[in-house]
């Protein structure tokens with residue numbers, strides 16, 4: 001217990017898995033928590049003191065650990081550091097590893113997803129200078145936010161830095177978007193808003209987050225003298241966050257994590273920017289509502305990758321599409337070639353078969369968690385690389401050749417693994433028998449001693465049976481007493497005099513002889529010694545493979561890219577996707593565009609056919625830069641908007657797109673304001689969320705952005721909503737000029753098309769049949785004539801009485817509205833008078849009356865006059 005207390009003191013916030021023989025035991029509060037989380041029986045260690053205890057067998061510990069990590073726990077593994085056979089005292093124990101959700105190798109999320117450990121660091125930028133300039137102490141100093149993201153299980157390591165008014169939000173967004181399962185923060189820092197969504201937040205001492213500590217650490221890990229080559233000079237916040245992550249990994253894994261050998265610094269605009277809201281709204285990775293079928297996501301729809309590395313790259317590419325036209329064109333070229341040649345494409349995709357997760361296997365090896373089977377699996381996967389490379393080499397596009405060049409086939413490593421390990425090694429090195437024959441002559445000798453020894457023992461059994469005449473005499477082995485001769489009590493009288501008594505059982509007696517002892521020593525030492533040699537050879541092999549870690553990772557990245565391109569080609573060929581044409585002008589011109597996810601869904605479920613529609617947008621020239629889409633609910637407005645975003649996104653991923661043709665000027669960002677989001681649960685009203693998102697768009701969108709606004713303003717009173725939507729359209733038209741799709745139920749807005757040159761009206765097609773309305777899902781020019789809301793409500797099954805009553809109310813309203821709407825056509829002054837209802841004028845007149853100066857007759861006349869005016873307006 002003294003050992004336990006010491007280990008626990010070092011790791012107070014972790015559940016301590018304390019190795020005792022064949023079990024890992026937990027004590028005190030740890031036991032209470034673990035028994036509850038893992039449904040283990042709680043017992044008491046010390047009857048008197050009643051120390052709560054529970055345990056799990058060592059051979060099945062992995063599954064328990066995974067379950068705890070998924071629930072966000074930290075775990076310290078305390079091992080026996082000595083062989084109990086070799087010591088008479090209590091064996092020494094040490095914490096050899098601390099596990100946490102962010103460093104878990106077997107991600108709860110599965111192979112397709114990275115398991116990122118994040119770090120967030122903020123520092124004041126030039127605090128003094130800005131305070132002096134502003135002359136106000138109260139204004140917050142501008143901050144620089146650095147973040148780092150590391151997937152220990154693959155070695156992927158990135159860092160980024162954010163400045164400007166939105167720095168904090170952007171930094172938090174980047175961490176959330178990567179789906180980090182744990183985030184590190186300096187001990188004394190206030191966590192920024194938004195990070196509460198990550199369950200495991202770990203504090204790391206403040207001194208780690210300093211230039212002097214963190215930067216040299218990163219340099220050592222990457223084996224460079226300066227971070228200049230990574231573009232990190234002058235970006236201390238990013239470098240410090242990276243250093244903190246490395247420090248944490250090294251401290252908890254007690255290992256140098258050699259496979260982490262590169263770092264990507266993301267400066268702004270190296271990718272098409274998407275924010276968390278857009279990723280969610282467009283259902284790129286996860287369905288909007290948890291528990292929904294994830295076939296509704298873009299990731300699932302596009303995932304035809306064959307390897308785990310390829311799948312991870314697809315996810316990463318969806319979240320960070322490209323903005324570099326050359327890189328995108330290179331992908332089109334490669335995809336086009338493979339799409340056009342079924343045979344070569346299939347050959348390539350077949351070459352990926354059997355290729356396991358190279359990055360993850362390498363990470364296990366690097367962190368010393370790999371057994372002989374893992375290494376064998378790594379070897380088997382590496383053995384497939386020459387085939388993959390040969391298949392890539394049959395292609396001609398420059399990107400294919402470049403990938404082939406980057407793909408190191410690593411024959412040396414493959415051969416060494418294949419010759420060192422037996423074909424089917426045991427699970428752990430302790431079992432023995434992992435190393436092939438012929439590698440080490442001493443090992444071969446020891447093994448033969450052990451086998452001949454065992455044969456001799458069998459011979460001894462035969463001989464002793466004959467000598468004593470006891471047919472049931474047995475020679476057996478157990479770990480406590482070693483080899484022994486067992487004779488049942490009834491035969492005891494026949495035992496020869498040279499038998500030495502060893503142990504007495506109820507029905508039998510166990511003996512030994514000098515000869516047996518001698519064999520025992522020989523066999524056991526031979527066995528122990530051979531395990532020792534096997535472990536040494538395995539350690540050498542491990543080091544040899546790790547020396548090639550960087551090459552393996554580079555090959556793995558090349559495989560991932562080839563797999564991704566082959567996947568795009570496969571989709572392009574099978575689904576009639578077209579090669580986009582990139583343009584320098586900020587256009588989005590799609591002929592017969594389809595929504596990839598819905599189209600695929602309809603195909604699979606055979607629920608009708610997707611209706612293709614054209615999209616024409618141009619931020620430059622005469623436009624149109626803003627499309628106003630009106631029409632009934634369920635008509636397909638949202639789908640049309642999303643289709644535009646999907647095309648841009650896929651085109652910039654380097655994929656072909658679901659359209660007959662697409663001409664596209666690259667976008668720098670996609671913004672969406674669609675539907676309600678789950679923020680409501682986090683204390684902000686639907687309308688507040690909507691306005692915050694709209695504010696971000698209006699404040700940050702550029703002319704090269706793509707903006708989707710769906711039913712803006714519906715979260716508040718009609719007139720407020722309409723006014724805000726109106727003003728937003730005007731602002732987007734005049735100031736931002738970005739390609740915008742604006743779906744709305746406010747028919748009044750369609751008048752804007754007459755006033756603003758680059759706004760066009762579109763409507764969804766409906767057919768009115770006797771039985772009700774039919775949605776055509778076509779998008780046509782012009783404003784919608786009516787809104788059909790009541791028709792849709794009828795389709796949804798609202799009681800007929802409610803439908804009837806609603807129709808009557810609508811009629812009355814429409815009559816009033818027609819009379820009251822006046823549009824201020826002159827944009828100066830920007831005052832909207834369209835909603836001033838008639839009654840307001842009457843109210844105004846009453847308000848300004850000098851009642852005291854009126855005679856009763858005048859008052860009566862006035863009353864009559866006002867009444868008449870009201871009557872007139874009702875007609």
Ligand SMILES: Nc1ncnc2c1ncn2[C@@H]1O[C@H](COP(=O)(O)OP(=O)(O)OP(=O)(O)O)[C@@H](O)[C@H]1O
Pocket residue numbers: 598609610611612613631632633634635636637638639640777778
């Ligand atoms: N082009 C299309 N081809 C086939 N089906 C479509 C098409 N567009 C939309 N749909 C179908 O119609 C349904 C409703 O579409 P969508 O959500 O886009 O309508 P909406 O006009 O935005 O409705 P609301 O105003 O209620 O949000 C979708 O679920 C989809 O299945």
